[in-house]
Amino acid sequence: MTTTFSTGSPEATHTRIGKLWVDSALVEFIDDEALPTAGVDVEHFWRGFVRVFEQFTDRNVALLGERDRLQEAIDEYHRARPGVPEMEHYEAFLREIGYLLDEPGDVAATTADVDAEIAEVAGPQLVVPVMNRRFAINAANARWGSLYDALYGTDAISEDDGAARGGGYNPVRGERVIAWARDFLDRSTPLASGSHADVVAYTAGSALTATLDSGETVGLQDPAHYAGFLGSPDAPTNILLRRHGLHVDIQIDAAGAIGRGDRAGVNDVVLESAVTAIMDFEDSVAAVDGPDKALGYRNWLRLNDGTASEEMAKGDRSFTRVLADDRIFTAPGGGDVRLPGRALMLCRNVGHLMTTPAVLDADGNEMPEGILDALVTSLCAMPGMAPDNERSNSRAGSIYIVKPKQHGPEEVRFSTELFTAVEEVLGLRRNTLKMGIMDEERRTTVNLAACISEATERIIFINTGFLDRTGDEIHTSMEAGAMIRKAEMKSATWMTGYEDWNVDVGLACGLQGRAQVGKGMWAMTELMADMLEQKIGHPSAGANTAWVPSPTGATLHATHYQGVDVTERQAEISAGGRRATVQDLLTIPLAPGTDWSDTEKQAE
Numbered sequence: 001m002t003t004t005f006s007t008g009s010p011e012a013t014h015t016r017i018g019k020l021w022v023d024s025a026l027v028e029f030i031d032d033e034a035l036p037t038a039g040v041d042v043e044h045f046w047r048g049f050v051r052v053f054e055q056f057t058d059r060n061v062a063l064l065g066e067r068d069r070l071q072e073a074i075d076e077y078h079r080a081r082p083g084v085p086e087m088e089h090y091e092a093f094l095r096e097i098g099y100l101l102d103e104p105g106d107v108a109a110t111t112a113d114v115d116a117e118i119a120e121v122a123g124p125q126l127v128v129p130v131m132n133r134r135f136a137i138n139a140a141n142a143r144w145g146s147l148y149d150a151l152y153g154t155d156a157i158s159e160d161d162g163a164a165r166g167g168g169y170n171p172v173r174g175e176r177v178i179a180w181a182r183d184f185l186d187r188s189t190p191l192a193s194g195s196h197a198d199v200v201a202y203t204a205g206s207a208l209t210a211t212l213d214s215g216e217t218v219g220l221q222d223p224a225h226y227a228g229f230l231g232s233p234d235a236p237t238n239i240l241l242r243r244h245g246l247h248v249d250i251q252i253d254a255a256g257a258i259g260r261g262d263r264a265g266v267n268d269v270v271l272e273s274a275v276t277a278i279m280d281f282e283d284s285v286a287a288v289d290g291p292d293k294a295l296g297y298r299n300w301l302r303l304n305d306g307t308a309s310e311e312m313a314k315g316d317r318s319f320t321r322v323l324a325d326d327r328i329f330t331a332p333g334g335g336d337v338r339l340p341g342r343a344l345m346l347c348r349n350v351g352h353l354m355t356t357p358a359v360l361d362a363d364g365n366e367m368p369e370g371i372l373d374a375l376v377t378s379l380c381a382m383p384g385m386a387p388d389n390e391r392s393n394s395r396a397g398s399i400y401i402v403k404p405k406q407h408g409p410e411e412v413r414f415s416t417e418l419f420t421a422v423e424e425v426l427g428l429r430r431n432t433l434k435m436g437i438m439d440e441e442r443r444t445t446v447n448l449a450a451c452i453s454e455a456t457e458r459i460i461f462i463n464t465g466f467l468d469r470t471g472d473e474i475h476t477s478m479e480a481g482a483m484i485r486k487a488e489m490k491s492a493t494w495m496t497g498y499e500d501w502n503v504d505v506g507l508a509c510g511l512q513g514r515a516q517v518g519k520g521m522w523a524m525t526e527l528m529a530d531m532l533e534q535k536i537g538h539p540s541a542g543a544n545t546a547w548v549p550s551p552t553g554a555t556l557h558a559t560h561y562q563g564v565d566v567t568e569r570q571a572e573i574s575a576g577g578r579r580a581t582v583q584d585l586l587t588i589p590l591a592p593g594t595d596w597s598d599t600e601k602q603a604e
Helices: 022-038 041-080 087-096 133-141 147-152 170-187 290-305 369-385 410-427 442-446 448-453 466-481 493-508 528-534 551-563 566-576 597-601
Strands: 001-004 014-017 020-023 123-129 142-146 199-205 210-211 224-230 235-243 246-252 265-271 277-279 309-314 317-322 326-332 336-339 344-348 355-360 364-367 399-403 433-438 459-463 516-519 545-548
Touching: 014 041, 020 022, 022 041, 022 545, 041 087, 041 364, 041 369, 041 410, 041 466, 087 170, 087 466, 087 545, 123 133, 133 277, 133 290, 133 309, 133 317, 133 551, 142 147, 142 551, 147 170, 147 265, 147 277, 147 551, 147 597, 170 246, 170 551, 199 235, 235 566, 246 551, 265 528, 265 551, 277 290, 290 344, 290 355, 290 369, 290 493, 344 369, 355 369, 364 459, 369 399, 369 410, 399 459, 410 433, 410 448, 442 448, 442 466, 442 493, 448 459, 448 493, 466 493, 493 516, 493 566, 528 551, 545 566
Parallel strands: 123 277, 123 545, 277 344, 344 399, 399 433, 433 459, 459 516, 516 545
Antiparallel strands: 001 014, 014 020, 020 355, 142 265, 199 210, 224 235, 224 326, 235 246, 246 265, 309 317, 326 336, 355 364
16 A cells, blocks of 8 residues: 655655655554554555545635635725724625625534533633643643642742742741632532631541531531542541532641641642643644654554653652543442543644645645644544543543634534544544634634534534634734734723623534533733632633643632532523624724834834
8 A cells, every 4th residue: 555765755755655645754653553553454544544635635725715815805895995994884895705604593513422521511721732742641630730739839829928939848828828728618618617727627428527626517518519538437538529510639648748737637639620631733832744743643642542651850750650540539328439530632633724744745745734633633532432441531432623723614614524534534433523613713703603503513612712813803904904902902892792702602502511612821821810810700701611821720720610600600691692793793903093102012
């Protein structure tokens, strides 16, 4: 099926497969690692590989041509009419050229076989570069995180009045961390009376009881918050609590570094944190050629088959970091409670625009990278569905792919049909490949319901994002004039409408209970106090996930989902109807003047 050449170009670096040239490093990885691990026949795969490129490459190119046609028409419109357009005329123009479509009626997502982390549990989502194996393992293991560590090591706790972070352990700071954590427990899983700060002993078994410093014995205000324990009922080592589907593990060790100074022996409070994590092949990586792609795909394969590992060194100590095992507790009524030890992983492929030298046509032209990603990331994810894999990814038997930078419903339809073709190549049942639609392009935003209608059997994710969406807002209308500054953009009519529109349309299309409605990244990694204050706005806005920049950020953001019942908020929002209009979304954020100082220009 394949012939490798050793001289010339592309023969020196690529292997001939049918009418294609595939980078030999990538071929070697697929033949020797990915296909055997996934249990897919080599000859069958490569025949399908060539067929998929033949079926979809010209369509991909045509979609990019349609983008250019629409943008050229919009540019001409604004050059002829600079400044703020008359809305009725502008909207009619966008409909005439096929940019703005009529909204379809009765769009209803029917996605099946979706893991609870997406369909049911609201919580933080990490996004990490798949090329960095250490980061990827850390993200997968960020399903659980120490609240004590997250508070102590960040500005979430003020350094005023002797609570500095530097040097060795600071007991003043430690006391504030413990007080914050106890207050969190009082807000999330309160006792029937008194405070978790007053507890001198916990006992477990069929029910949780706490002995207060007054001698009073109390239970939880809501006994349903008690989910399990470890150790003996009279002297538990772990107390498992649950609220809004997220778990809290109170770890008790009277001999521990913190527990020995705590009258209840509490050594840490560990939160279920990054419920999901996106392993990223797009924005946060630079995978250029075949060897780069093979490295990223290899990391993704090993994350899915459970064998990912990284040799680490800290000072004079070395160790191997591996994927975490599941956590097993004793249920209140006996038996086991088994909880995932790892975040449910999604994979973000590249968009339709990108091409790659890893695959060339017969004339040496680069082929669409998104087609390559769809084939190989799906192949590498197959071991993550295996029922005998103790570190499996999806217990529901699905593969989750986030597709970025899609412009409108025609491009979503292309991805849906591409996924169907990939399933045929890999022998997967129809709709195994689920799709996340990133709402980061203006043509997708204004046609969001139509986009969802093209993927009703696969949709598991939509989200908003300030930077990418603002970039496309500016790019689309830049011929109309100068735009307002970044700080003003966050409160512009189109932006506030966009944030509401995404949630409203998603809920109207039946995503609740089937998919994530997400919000964007908190990018200021050092400002965790500000994040704690502000990012609660995301679950309050009806988003059942939002992006965080680190495992620490995930643990702190998890406290928001303990406090906000997102399912209830989504029901309230749905009952209220649409809050934004298409006209809001089409309001171009033009600056009323451009007399900015040099300092203001530099700030931008």
